[in-house]
Amino acid sequence: MQSINGSQTHQNLLEAFARESQANRRYLWFAQVADIEGHPEAAALFRSIAEGETGHAHGHLEYIAEVGDPLSGEPIGETEANFKASIASETYEYTQMYPGFAQIARHEGFDEIADWFESLARAEKSHALRFGEGLAALSPQ
Amino acid sequence: MTITFDPKHPLYIDEADVRDELTRVYDVCNGCRLCLTLCSSFPTLFSYVEQHEDQDAGRLTPAQQDQVADECFQCKLCYDNCPYIPELHESAIDFPRLMLRHAAMRLENGQVSLRKRVATQTLGHADALGILATSVSTISNLMIGAKPGSIARKLIEKTTGVSSVRLLPPYAKQRFSTWFSKRVAPVLTKKQGSVVVFPTCSVEYLQPGIGQDLVKVYERNGIECSLADGTRCCGAPYLHSGDMDGFLKVAKKQVTVLAQAVREGKDIVVPQPTCGYILKKDYVDYVGGPDAELVAAHTYDSSEYLMNLHTEKGTELDTNFTGTIPETISYHNPCHLRAQNIGLLSRDLMKMTGADIALIDQCSGVDGMWGFKAGNEQFSLPVAKKLAEKIEAASSEIVAGDCHLANTAIIEQTGQVPQHPLQVIARAYGIAGETP
Numbered sequence: 001m002q003s004i005n006g007s008q009t010h011q012n013l014l015e016a017f018a019r020e021s022q023a024n025r026r027y028l029w030f031a032q033v034a035d036i037e038g039h040p041e042a043a044a045l046f047r048s049i050a051e052g053e054t055g056h057a058h059g060h061l062e063y064i065a066e067v068g069d070p071l072s073g074e075p076i077g078e079t080e081a082n083f084k085a086s087i088a089s090e091t092y093e094y095t096q097m098y099p100g101f102a103q104i105a106r107h108e109g110f111d112e113i114a115d116w117f118e119s120l121a122r123a124e125k126s127h128a129l130r131f132g133e134g135l136a137a138l139s140p141q
Numbered sequence: 142m143t144i145t146f147d148p149k150h151p152l153y154i155d156e157a158d159v160r161d162e163l164t165r166v167y168d169v170c171n172g173c174r175l176c177l178t179l180c181s182s183f184p185t186l187f188s189y190v191e192q193h194e195d196q197d198a199g200r201l202t203p204a205q206q207d208q209v210a211d212e213c214f215q216c217k218l219c220y221d222n223c224p225y226i227p228e229l230h231e232s233a234i235d236f237p238r239l240m241l242r243h244a245a246m247r248l249e250n251g252q253v254s255l256r257k258r259v260a261t262q263t264l265g266h267a268d269a270l271g272i273l274a275t276s277v278s279t280i281s282n283l284m285i286g287a288k289p290g291s292i293a294r295k296l297i298e299k300t301t302g303v304s305s306v307r308l309l310p311p312y313a314k315q316r317f318s319t320w321f322s323k324r325v326a327p328v329l330t331k332k333q334g335s336v337v338v339f340p341t342c343s344v345e346y347l348q349p350g351i352g353q354d355l356v357k358v359y360e361r362n363g364i365e366c367s368l369a370d371g372t373r374c375c376g377a378p379y380l381h382s383g384d385m386d387g388f389l390k391v392a393k394k395q396v397t398v399l400a401q402a403v404r405e406g407k408d409i410v411v412p413q414p415t416c417g418y419i420l421k422k423d424y425v426d427y428v429g430g431p432d433a434e435l436v437a438a439h440t441y442d443s444s445e446y447l448m449n450l451h452t453e454k455g456t457e458l459d460t461n462f463t464g465t466i467p468e469t470i471s472y473h474n475p476c477h478l479r480a481q482n483i484g485l486l487s488r489d490l491m492k493m494t495g496a497d498i499a500l501i502d503q504c505s506g507v508d509g510m511w512g513f514k515a516g517n518e519q520f521s522l523p524v525a526k527k528l529a530e531k532i533e534a535a536s537s538e539i540v541a542g543d544c545h546l547a548n549t550a551i552i553e554q555t556g557q558v559p560q561h562p563l564q565v566i567a568r569a570y571g572i573a574g575e576t577p
Contacts, residue, residue, distance in 0.1 A: 028224070036221050037484040116177060119187060123174045126196040130172070 005067045013060050014070055020057035024050045083135040090128035094121045146238040146426060148385040154246040163206045163243065166234055168198035169225055176219045176236075180504070181520050182212040183219075207247065212520055213240040214511035215381050216504050217418070217480035238426070244383025256515060257382070260302025264378035264510050265387050271346030274312040282311040304515045307522075308553035310347045310545060317349035320575070321356065321368055333363035333456050336446065337402040339420065341413035342374050343545040351412050351545065353575050354567035355443050359410075361570060362450060362459050367407065371398040375419040380427070381509045392428045395420075400432035403439045412443040412563060414477035414544050415509050421481060442478060444487040444543070444562050451493075462494045464571030471535040473501045473528070473542035473551065473559065476508060487543055487562035494569040499535040503528045505547035512550065529554035541565050 004010040031046035061070070069076045072092065074085035098121035105114035142161035143152045152158040170176065171190045176183045186209045193200045201209075215237050220226060225234035247253050263270065274281035286309075287293035294305035303309065317340050336359065344352040356366045376391035399409055399420070411417035420440040424433040441449070451458035472488050479502075488498050506512045506524025528547075532540055532555055540559040542548045548559040564574065 032221060035482050036479060038482050038486075039484075040482075112178070119174050119177050119184075122187065122191055122196070123172055126172050126190075129195055 003066065004063060010064070010067055013064050017057055017060040017064060017070055020053045020060060023053040024057060027053065080135065080138055083131050083138065086131045087128050087135065090124045090131065094124035094128060098124065144233050146235060146242065148245065148389070148427065153242060154249045156246055156250055159243055159246045160203060160206060162239060163210075164199045164201070166236065166239055167201065167206070167209070169232055169234055170236070171196060171198055173224070175222045175224070179218050179222065180212065180214065180216065180524070182209055185209050185212055207243075207252075210240050210243045213237065214506065214508040214517070214521070215240070216476040216508045218476055218504065220480055241380065241383060244381075245385045246383070248383045253383075256302050259300070260514050261378060261382035261384055261387075263301040263303065264514075265374075265376075265382070265384065265391075267342040267346075267374040267378060271312070271316075271342055275314070275316050275346050278312045278314045285309040286311055298515045302515050304513055304518055306518055307513050308549055309513065310343075310549040312346055313349050315349060317345045317352040318368055320349055320353060321366075324356075326366075327360055329360060329363050329365060331363045332365060333450060334446075335365040335367070335407045336410045337369045337372075337399070337407045338366055339372055339375075339399070339409050339411045339416065339440075340368065341411060341416040343413045343416075348545050348561075350574055351561040351564060354561070354564045354572065355410070355412050357572050358447070358563055358567050358570065361572070362447070362457075364446075364450075367402075369398050369402045371395075375416040377415050377419050377509050380419070380423060381511060385427070389427065392419075392424055396424050396428050396430075396432050396436055399436045399440075403435050407439075408446065409436065409440045410443045410446050411440060412543070412561060414442065414475045414481070415546075417442050418477040418481055442481060442483060442486065442543070444490045445481075445483050447566075448486045448490055451490075458493075459570070460493055462569040465568045466494045467496050467538040467565075469497045469499065469535075469537035469539075470565065471499045471501050471532050471537035471540045472562070473503075473505070473532070473540065473544075473547060475542060475544035475547050476504050478543055487541070491541060491562055491565050494566070496565075497537075499537050501528065501531050501535060503531050505544070505550045507544070507546045507550050510546070513546070525550040525554050532557065539565070 004013070027046045027050035031043040031050065034040070034043035034046060064070055065076050068074060069085040069089065072085045072088040074088050075081050076085045098117045102114045102117035102121070105117060142165050143150070143158050144162065145153055147153060167186055167190065170183065171187060174183070174187065177187070189201050189205045189209070190196050190198050213236070217237050219236050223234055223236070224230060225232040227233040227235055248258075284293055284297060289306045289308065297303055298305035338352060338355060340352060359366050372395065374391060375395060376388045379387035379391060402409065409420065411420060417440065421437045425437045447458055450456045470491055472491065474485060474488070478487070485500065488500060492498050504524050505528050506521035511517055512521035512525070528551065532551060540551060540555070540557045541562050542551065542559045543562060545561070551557060551559050567574070
């Protein structure tokens, strides 16, 4: 098969991957709400369909991987590369994305959301550190 | 580390094992942070972990681990938030039950202050205290009704471990069970069910009006009400303080008594969320066995039972509300009712009267008796103030809430006296409240 790099299909795969990934998270949140409301059958249905959406997202990602990580743009595929891409995306989130988001939220008067973004920046830093340890364990120097 | 919530497990109170398990769980929580705004426990945890460049939760000192645990007041709200609970994820994170394990470990190892141990024993003997205090209610209420911070209240704090600055609920002149045994039960024209009312310490000794209205509302709907001989405090004060022996002693007796009532064809209704949660969940988790399962399967919150009457085939709820109905109600949804995963049934029930309901989904910071214990005020009061702000912003005609203790915090913070949803329904039927 020819490369999808630069094609409209690549763009469509990226959009489809984003939607299916979001669908998974949305349905898991809907399942939580159903649990609280006392509807365990509805919660189970949401969780079951969420699994299906994960499968769809993975299918898209398998094609996308040829071009690179949809978030960081880094190469992905094998575990070493996947660790590096994960560190890159987490690092972007804790050094640029969340601090920037927090600044805007505070500027707009949403202090509670700004606190949330700032706390998440620190959480993403811990994720990047863990991935760094995982990468080091994978290929000891 | 061992993932166990079973007090009989040999490592349940092993300090090294508990501290390793705390490290594992704290690390997962630090990476997630979804519970950031629920209570002070999580921000405290994150601040300790952030003191270390590598964010290694294993670097927390035992004192820091204990501080995080001490700030957990068992509201159970993190169950709803957490993507890592045992039912959903192999990480099997159960923060509230780990905190109880930690409390049990510290108690067993002599790491709990005398003041806290005294408070546990005082609150744990809720029945003895309640019987004594209601028999001399004028004197008891003079003492606990004394000005917060006064010498009388400081004396109470010194001797019982109960906060000298929080507003405390007064004791009733007549216990609920006394009223129940003296009343003349009506003849039910159309019997739709039979229940044992689990009185709870709150209703039995503090606010029997809730139980009185519950019985009248139920009987109007053809539900035969009775009390079971031998029902006592559910044991929550012991459990929440880590006194597992004290809790299990109480809990096993209650399971036996209540299971017998279920075998006689009765359901159990509980008008207080914390006690309902204990009967539905904690007896199963900690006592276990077929009787605990039987009790849990037949236990209902008092509004839940009525809503089942309304929605199930073959039964009917009287919706002829001709009494006093407020236009607007601010309804406080207590944490331990939310944690029962039954939905907002008190809200739905009150909505049927035609009133507009403003939902106040905010913790009161009381949770069992935690908020009333000396030393917890700095954490519990800001939570209660947040609740008060939301109630004041809603500005409804009346305030309603299922938890008598949270309602006391609402009185303390807003001056408004909330009603239990069953009391709202009683007034909507035109049933007058008994004179206290």
